[in-house]
Amino acid sequence: MSEIAPEAVAEQVTPSTPDATAEVGRARLRTEDARLITGRTTWTDNIQLPGLLHVAFLRSPISHARITRIDAEDARRRPGVIAVVTGADLAGEQGSLPCAWPVTEDMVLPDHPPVAVDEVRYVGEPVAAVVARDRYAAVDALEAIDIDYEPLPAVVDMERAIEEGTGLVHADKGTNTSYTWVFEAGEPDAAFRDAPVVIERRYVQQRLIPTAMEPRAVVCSAVGDEYTLWSATQIPHILRLMLATVTGIPEHRLRVIAPDVGGGFGSKLQVYGEEVVCLLLARRLGRPVKWTESRSEGNMAVHHGRDQIQRLSLAADRDGRIRGLKVDLLADMGAYLMLVTPGIPLLGAFMFNGIYKMDAYSFRCTGVFTNKTPTDAYRGAGRPEATFGIERMMDELAAELGLDPLEVRRRNWIAHEEFPYDTISGLTYDSGNYEAATEKAMRLFDYDKLRAEQADRRDRGDPVQLGIGVSTFTEMCGLAPSRVLGSLSYGAGGWEHASVRVLPSGKVEVVTGSSAHGQGHETAWAQIAADRLGVPFEDVRVLHGDTSVSPKGMDTYGSRSLAVGGVALYNACDKVVDKARRMAAHLLEADEGDLEFSGGSFSVKGVPGQARTLQEVALAAFAAHDLPEGFEPSLDSEATHDPENFSFPHGTHLCAVEVDTETGFVKIRSYVAVDDVGKVVNPLIVEGQVHGGLAQGIAQALYEEAVYDADGNLTTTTMADYLVPSAADLPTFTTDRTETPATTNPLGVKGVGEAGTIASTPAVVNAIVDALRPYGVDDVPMPCTPERVWRALRAAQSGQAPPGGSPEPGAGGGLGSAGGAA
Amino acid sequence: MPHVSVDVDGVRYEDEVEARLLLTHYLRDRLGKVGTPIGCDTSNCGACTVLMDGLSVKSCSVLAVQADGHEITTVEGLGDGQDLHPMQRAFHEEHALQCGYCTPGMIMAALDLLRDNADPSDEEIRAGLEGNLCRCTGYQNIVRAVRRAADGMRQAERPEEARS
Numbered sequence A: 001m002s003e004i005a006p007e008a009v010a011e012q013v014t015p016s017t018p019d020a021t022a023e024v025g026r027a028r029l030r031t032e033d034a035r036l037i038t039g040r041t042t043w044t045d046n047i048q049l050p051g052l053l054h055v056a057f058l059r060s061p062i063s064h065a066r067i068t069r070i071d072a073e074d075a076r077r078r079p080g081v082i083a084v085v086t087g088a089d090l091a092g093e094q095g096s097l098p099c100a101w102p103v104t105e106d107m108v109l110p111d112h113p114p115v116a117v118d119e120v121r122y123v124g125e126p127v128a129a130v131v132a133r134d135r136y137a138a139v140d141a142l143e144a145i146d147i148d149y150e151p152l153p154a155v156v157d158m159e160r161a162i163e164e165g166t167g168l169v170h171a172d173k174g175t176n177t178s179y180t181w182v183f184e185a186g187e188p189d190a191a192f193r194d195a196p197v198v199i200e201r202r203y204v205q206q207r208l209i210p211t212a213m214e215p216r217a218v219v220c221s222a223v224g225d226e227y228t229l230w231s232a233t234q235i236p237h238i239l240r241l242m243l244a245t246v247t248g249i250p251e252h253r254l255r256v257i258a259p260d261v262g263g264g265f266g267s268k269l270q271v272y273g274e275e276v277v278c279l280l281l282a283r284r285l286g287r288p289v290k291w292t293e294s295r296s297e298g299n300m301a302v303h304h305g306r307d308q309i310q311r312l313s314l315a316a317d318r319d320g321r322i323r324g325l326k327v328d329l330l331a332d333m334g335a336y337l338m339l340v341t342p343g344i345p346l347l348g349a350f351m352f353n354g355i356y357k358m359d360a361y362s363f364r365c366t367g368v369f370t371n372k373t374p375t376d377a378y379r380g381a382g383r384p385e386a387t388f389g390i391e392r393m394m395d396e397l398a399a400e401l402g403l404d405p406l407e408v409r410r411r412n413w414i415a416h417e418e419f420p421y422d423t424i425s426g427l428t429y430d431s432g433n434y435e436a437a438t439e440k441a442m443r444l445f446d447y448d449k450l451r452a453e454q455a456d457r458r459d460r461g462d463p464v465q466l467g468i469g470v471s472t473f474t475e476m477c478g479l480a481p482s483r484v485l486g487s488l489s490y491g492a493g494g495w496e497h498a499s500v501r502v503l504p505s506g507k508v509e510v511v512t513g514s515s516a517h518g519q520g521h522e523t524a525w526a527q528i529a530a531d532r533l534g535v536p537f538e539d540v541r542v543l544h545g546d547t548s549v550s551p552k553g554m555d556t557y558g559s560r561s562l563a564v565g566g567v568a569l570y571n572a573c574d575k576v577v578d579k580a581r582r583m584a585a586h587l588l589e590a591d592e593g594d595l596e597f598s599g600g601s602f603s604v605k606g607v608p609g610q611a612r613t614l615q616e617v618a619l620a621a622f623a624a625h626d627l628p629e630g631f632e633p634s635l636d637s638e639a640t641h642d643p644e645n646f647s648f649p650h651g652t653h654l655c656a657v658e659v660d661t662e663t664g665f666v667k668i669r670s671y672v673a674v675d676d677v678g679k680v681v682n683p684l685i686v687e688g689q690v691h692g693g694l695a696q697g698i699a700q701a702l703y704e705e706a707v708y709d710a711d712g713n714l715t716t717t718t719m720a721d722y723l724v725p726s727a728a729d730l731p732t733f734t735t736d737r738t739e740t741p742a743t744t745n746p747l748g749v750k751g752v753g754e755a756g757t758i759a760s761t762p763a764v765v766n767a768i769v770d771a772l773r774p775y776g777v778d779d780v781p782m783p784c785t786p787e788r789v790w791r792a793l794r795a796a797q798s799g800q801a802p803p804g805g806s807p808e809p810g811a812g813g814g815l816g817s818a819g820g821a822a
Numbered sequence B: 001m002p003h004v005s006v007d008v009d010g011v012r013y014e015d016e017v018e019a020r021l022l023l024t025h026y027l028r029d030r031l032g033k034v035g036t037p038i039g040c041d042t043s044n045c046g047a048c049t050v051l052m053d054g055l056s057v058k059s060c061s062v063l064a065v066q067a068d069g070h071e072i073t074t075v076e077g078l079g080d081g082q083d084l085h086p087m088q089r090a091f092h093e094e095h096a097l098q099c100g101y102c103t104p105g106m107i108m109a110a111l112d113l114l115r116d117n118a119d120p121s122d123e124e125i126r127a128g129l130e131g132n133l134c135r136c137t138g139y140q141n142i143v144r145a146v147r148r149a150a151d152g153m154r155q156a157e158r159p160e161e162a163r164s
């Protein structure tokens, strides 16, 4: 296919150029950089307090075992050791780590003690903690703790886990199935009956380790009955409430601070046992404690992401029109349900239909316990898995029908004039223009030329084949409308809070409940406030990440900060202006209705020279000598915003790969991403988010996998084994945007944090399969390492079963990966 | 305990240290030079990169005693007074950081790269920074920043080159 109907490419989708004086839309350099490029940062591990003690955790070396004896006496006698505690020591106070998302009434929810008491269920689970005068002494003493384990059967394979007669992760529960969640729309059976084309595939979403560059760290101090806990967390507000609930320490006695946080990607959207234990230790010892994990323990004990087996069936007509889609998932929960573990795969339930129209849809997800590290949110959380599934299936459909993959998509996608559109899974997509994004991406990619080169290489039998991968994705973000979360049994709402303080000098403090950890809120929020209030950008300071400074918030994840928190700020600014208008009218002895507010100044319509700036009004309100009747002497305002709908960024990503058919080596030749994230506050930050997202999505396609052996040992515990790509492993991206504003919020923004990750994985795998399809290959399991590509080719040529259909050796995951999962 | 004498960012320190103490812990925990963070325990991530006598080293794989008699430069010692070093400025101007955790190490490694090759291509920059991992940026803006710094630093040097 060479073109998209040009009339569809509406003018308004070209990104807007803001007027020169506006802050929103400007590529402002970030204010937060100043401390980060000079090393003047406050990472949690940088914090020193008088009398600080250091904590180290002893972790289970066995995936499933009963603890029959622990002897910590030698460790307690080691020099510099202040205390050693085991699960039994903490049993009376440690409670059970929370799961906030009981997805079904009968979901199996096991107890999850922060430190294992009598049974361990994954390698890396804490079994004891040492408190010592310094890091080295604490780690030294771990060696002196003597534990006897009685091994129990390790459950490592999801498909086997749900069969009768398999060992149980939680014997008292009698099952390895946590829940089964179903959704159905239309009449799936009817859609499949007599369908001329039915495609069935099994895809594996391998397990990933989020790998924020800053390892987790916690510092906790107790002064009397007041507690302060610093943590490398994405969620200071949620953490405070949950720690109070778990430990019984009253919420108002507990302050949680997320200082500079070195990335999260979902991994720090968690309530971790180590956080609970540090709090309890500070309380017991009356001294501040610090714990910082090593990368090797982090790989075992930070929650993992993805890990699904997807069985997908797609029914279509001969012309490529989709009739229906059936999705059957097994989702690995790991050994316990953590904060939102069971809900993660369900975030994909509404996204498997992607940007396409269809008559019927069914979704079924079974959450399965295994003796592995618990899973939970990782960048995209449920939506990358869904997008991968549908975008791979669209390519399979195209291949089946002999159509160009973009043509099959065009025949099924929602046309731009059909918005707002109610999808088969029950969401209302408010805006978008898939034609425009695709047209732009094809142009930047030089689609036809690459297809011609592909044909040429095929004709010549070039050992290096060219493949072109398509991903026309959408996602739901801006988590989330509280009523929807309620209907999904989530334990909280999805609003966000902001407050704006106009100081007597006219400077402005913005307090946000979003908790940035690399996203650049300090810059973008100041841009929004500067515009709304008409004050200089430099006069705005953004405060966040400390429950005493910012008492209300729902924190940062799910690409929610701007679409929810940014809108809260927008609304709070408007309230400031409303108050100031009343005050200004009083000062100007004019009617409120006769005032105009622009450029930070109130003026009386038609009376030149009669004006008061916001700063003057703020000072007058502060002085409070002469106020309107009943006016409180302050302009300060706050707003809590609960979104009416999700937002739906979308885009078209095109990837060209060169695949060496002799070695299996894959090289990304070019990558074009055209994203529509609605209105943009700061294009520099948006581009950066896309780059980083692409890197993580490509990494899933090509490099990363958490590999377990048959006994449940994680073999990718270090960065030498778990392959986070370096600069040398990634291509230069071509990124661009189209812009259809979100209609569900006044900023018109959609969110960008996860888009790149969600879109890119299927683009890359589709490209690899496209290169090899003439050889009979229709799947390569991720990560598509040279060995796996090579095996897929050999298997196809010798007429063996396709590699996606059954477990096979040759996992990715580096040095320790022999015989890994498939 | 062994005695060390180390110059760090222009200040001389004399200390007794455990023989096994890593340079990175010496810097962070003993000297309070916390601008250099730690990202791993297997010398893979490069977050801890500093210069030792002008050459980049991963401070997690050097013992404090090995730094005895040497000169260490951390990110905190770059620039002079109020002025940023051109590499720091380039990272800011090219938006080459998000969370910033990898940034000190990335900046120090990039400086060493330019010492070897004052005018590297994109490919050479990518290869040269292979030992430094960043999870946020996808590296593209880091590559741009290093190129920008290289251009700026070469121009600043040119008068000298002309003289010599």
Ligand code: FES
Pocket: B037, B038, B039, B040, B041, B042, B043, B044, B045, B046, B047, B048, B049, B058, B059, B060, B061
């Ligand atoms: S901390 Fe030194 S290389 Fe990772």
Ligand code: FES
Pocket: A213, A262, A263, A518, B096, B097, B098, B099, B100, B101, B102, B103, B133, B134, B135, B136, B137
């Ligand atoms: S900026 Fe976050 S790791 Fe590089």
